[in-house]
Amino acid sequence: MTTNTSSSVNIEANQTTTQIEEETFKPKNGSDLLVHALKEQGVDIVFGYPGGAVLNVYDALYKNPIRHILTRHEQGAIHAAEGYARVLNKPGVVIATSGPGATNLVTGITDAMIDSIPLVIFTGQVATSVIGSDAFQEADIIGITTPITKHNYQVQDINDLPRIIKEAFHIANTGRKGPVLIDFPKNISADIFDEANVFGKDEPIYLPGYQPNTKPNYLQIQKAAQAITEAKKPLVLAGAGVLFADARSELTEFVEKYKLPVVNTLLGLGSIHGNHELNFGMAGMHGAAVANDAIQKCDLLINIGARFDDRLTGDTKRFAPKATIIHIDIDPAEIGKNIPTDIPIVADAKEAIKALINKDIQSPDNGEWLDYLNQKQNDFPYWYVEDENEILPQQIIEMVHSITGGDAVVTTDVGQHQMWAAQYYKLNNDHCWVTSGGLGTMGFGFPAAIGAQFAKPNKKVVAIVGDAGFQMTNQELALLKEYNLPVKVVIINNAALGMVRQWQELFYDGRYSQSLMPVQPDFVKLADAFDVKGYRITTIDEAGAILEEALNSNEPAVIDARVKQLENVYPMVPAGKSLDDIVGVKRI
Amino acid sequence: MRRVITVSVLNQSGVLNRVTGLLMKRQFNIESITVGHSEQPNISKMTFVVNISDEVKLEQMIKQLSKQIDVIKVNDITDKSIVLRELALVKVVSPANLRTEINAIVEPFRPQIIDTSKNVVTYQVVGHPDKIDAFIELIRPYGIKELTRTGVTASVRETQPVETLQLSILK
Numbered sequence: 001m002t003t004n005t006s007s008s009v010n011i012e013a014n015q016t017t018t019q020i021e022e023e024t025f026k027p028k029n030g031s032d033l034l035v036h037a038l039k040e041q042g043v044d045i046v047f048g049y050p051g052g053a054v055l056n057v058y059d060a061l062y063k064n065p066i067r068h069i070l071t072r073h074e075q076g077a078i079h080a081a082e083g084y085a086r087v088l089n090k091p092g093v094v095i096a097t098s099g100p101g102a103t104n105l106v107t108g109i110t111d112a113m114i115d116s117i118p119l120v121i122f123t124g125q126v127a128t129s130v131i132g133s134d135a136f137q138e139a140d141i142i143g144i145t146t147p148i149t150k151h152n153y154q155v156q157d158i159n160d161l162p163r164i165i166k167e168a169f170h171i172a173n174t175g176r177k178g179p180v181l182i183d184f185p186k187n188i189s190a191d192i193f194d195e196a197n198v199f200g201k202d203e204p205i206y207l208p209g210y211q212p213n214t215k216p217n218y219l220q221i222q223k224a225a226q227a228i229t230e231a232k233k234p235l236v237l238a239g240a241g242v243l244f245a246d247a248r249s250e251l252t253e254f255v256e257k258y259k260l261p262v263v264n265t266l267l268g269l270g271s272i273h274g275n276h277e278l279n280f281g282m283a284g285m286h287g288a289a290v291a292n293d294a295i296q297k298c299d300l301l302i303n304i305g306a307r308f309d310d311r312l313t314g315d316t317k318r319f320a321p322k323a324t325i326i327h328i329d330i331d332p333a334e335i336g337k338n339i340p341t342d343i344p345i346v347a348d349a350k351e352a353i354k355a356l357i358n359k360d361i362q363s364p365d366n367g368e369w370l371d372y373l374n375q376k377q378n379d380f381p382y383w384y385v386e387d388e389n390e391i392l393p394q395q396i397i398e399m400v401h402s403i404t405g406g407d408a409v410v411t412t413d414v415g416q417h418q419m420w421a422a423q424y425y426k427l428n429n430d431h432c433w434v435t436s437g438g439l440g441t442m443g444f445g446f447p448a449a450i451g452a453q454f455a456k457p458n459k460k461v462v463a464i465v466g467d468a469g470f471q472m473t474n475q476e477l478a479l480l481k482e483y484n485l486p487v488k489v490v491i492i493n494n495a496a497l498g499m500v501r502q503w504q505e506l507f508y509d510g511r512y513s514q515s516l517m518p519v520q521p522d523f524v525k526l527a528d529a530f531d532v533k534g535y536r537i538t539t540i541d542e543a544g545a546i547l548e549e550a551l552n553s554n555e556p557a558v559i560d561a562r563v564k565q566l567e568n569v570y571p572m573v574p575a576g577k578s579l580d581d582i583v584g585v586k587r588i
Numbered sequence: 589m590r591r592v593i594t595v596s597v598l599n600q601s602g603v604l605n606r607v608t609g610l611l612m613k614r615q616f617n618i619e620s621i622t623v624g625h626s627e628q629p630n631i632s633k634m635t636f637v638v639n640i641s642d643e644v645k646l647e648q649m650i651k652q653l654s655k656q657i658d659v660i661k662v663n664d665i666t667d668k669s670i671v672l673r674e675l676a677l678v679k680v681v682s683p684a685n686l687r688t689e690i691n692a693i694v695e696p697f698r699p700q701i702i703d704t705s706k707n708v709v710t711y712q713v714v715g716h717p718d719k720i721d722a723f724i725e726l727i728r729p730y731g732i733k734e735l736t737r738t739g740v741t742a743s744v745r746e747t748q749p750v751e752t753l754q755l756s757i758l759k
Contacts, residue, residue, distance in 0.1 A: 208598070209598060
């Protein structure tokens, strides 16, 4: 270690205040510059895992600290960053080493790409002199991540780093959001930079190939307004674009002003209050009967920030057959990709909704339509048949909902528990629903909850996970104690890969090939090993009291809810079928 | 249908990989691709030929390419008045007793002889890809020893035919 005065000052300042450092700390090498540039971007937390190629970066973090969360696996770090980004609607930052550290991020990067979650990811890389020589812990992460990032960079000259970081945050968090990766060779992280050449923070960004359009076209808005006024059966489909644009209040005002019914996509949940009278729930494969029926019968479908994913549309040829389609999306490539669009509007959701509100058009004459939908909603609610001997997973989620009052941040993995959570947890707020939608990543929910808890330290964060998915990332339990995080993990434990089993029951004559897991770990003991309180629920009578104790405590908790193994998620639109072919809408 | 697409890109490392990777991921098959510097520093121009019959897929491909950060401009120039050029180097078996005959046959294609040895002549032929196809077919019976083609590069003509009312009625 050098005996340089400014660095010793910083070691003393290390754990106390960052203000002194800001004044006295002078970045010297590439890694210092990285930390400095991150602070300039307002980054106050990073999720990561050290390793050989990022030693310089971690040394810089030691001298000039940004809060660093040490997960137990890089996948945990990136899912935590996703949870953080989803809840705060700003980029999450991840650091990992080269080779295996970088490749362990790949699932999370893909997940963030497909669900448009803003992330800035730093990976270490071997020194530029040995890149391409199959060096120790070398992986071509630029090649690997080119198709799964919004953009990626390899730093070739330390003087480029501030510009790259600035561009990366800009790209990640504007337009259609997404992950940006910066690969940082080890020798460059130690390079001394030339202060005169360094791109200043006030210098404008120059990206001629990246100019997302946020303002809606006036003529298109006019056409849309006309279509709304003339519609008899209008319907708004609200997707995650509404949330990314922070347009919940605008959406609510818009639909209230013109009396438009709303349905949500899975990722759009929370874009309007779960119990709003104009909200007819989630549409899609396991959506509400009324929501899917509304899509099939509407004469005008106003898609705001959803990408017509196949799990939403079913058979695209028979999707919304009677509807004129208005599609508002910030990404022009989404328009017309899956569903032919009549009135495309390329814009930020908030700007477009505001423009439609300001049009002051005549509300459509849709009283009959609303009556019809209300009746349908009344007649075909989500349903389950209670069982004397077994707990139903839906009951557990209903209880979690009532105990937390719909106010918690809820994260999930993928599968049956995810669908039940989407159906039965009526969200009061936006930015409180963190789920892996497009990629469908098992093991996402629990680390995402950790990230969400860092984002909102005073909010209740509940990870609703399956017994199988939880085991993919449960090593992150170590963080709950270490960082004092009161995250609650509710394991919907059916000792099976529930959704796989359901499809095998319905489409493979009940041949349960590798989908049952009769021997699961004792999750209470597992929690205990990490010094986290574990609870077990085996009967419905004790469920309420246990959940109440666990969810209301200020401590972290793992709740192992043993539920009926053979319960299925309904309603269901079989894959590839039309939304009209929905089954299980009525209580059996 | 064959489409000729030109793409202006920032001349960054990996940009070719981005463009071809994207086309592969979205299942578009590239027939040919050429890349080189443009008149502006740091900007390269790519010309590629793809076979797409579906209008929706074509639009999707153009949008996906435009979305790339390093891509500045994408143009489908197929329906414009354009100049298409390709260069081929063809090594032909050409013994002394046949050489005059071969040279006479290929003469209308105005190829250049750029290398020659006792039994082999290398022709360079430049033109529209159809012309090159025709040249190759013509010379094939004499025995092609080696063939390399550059792929198509293209440029839009300065003067475009004016769409007049009468013309569109005639169509």
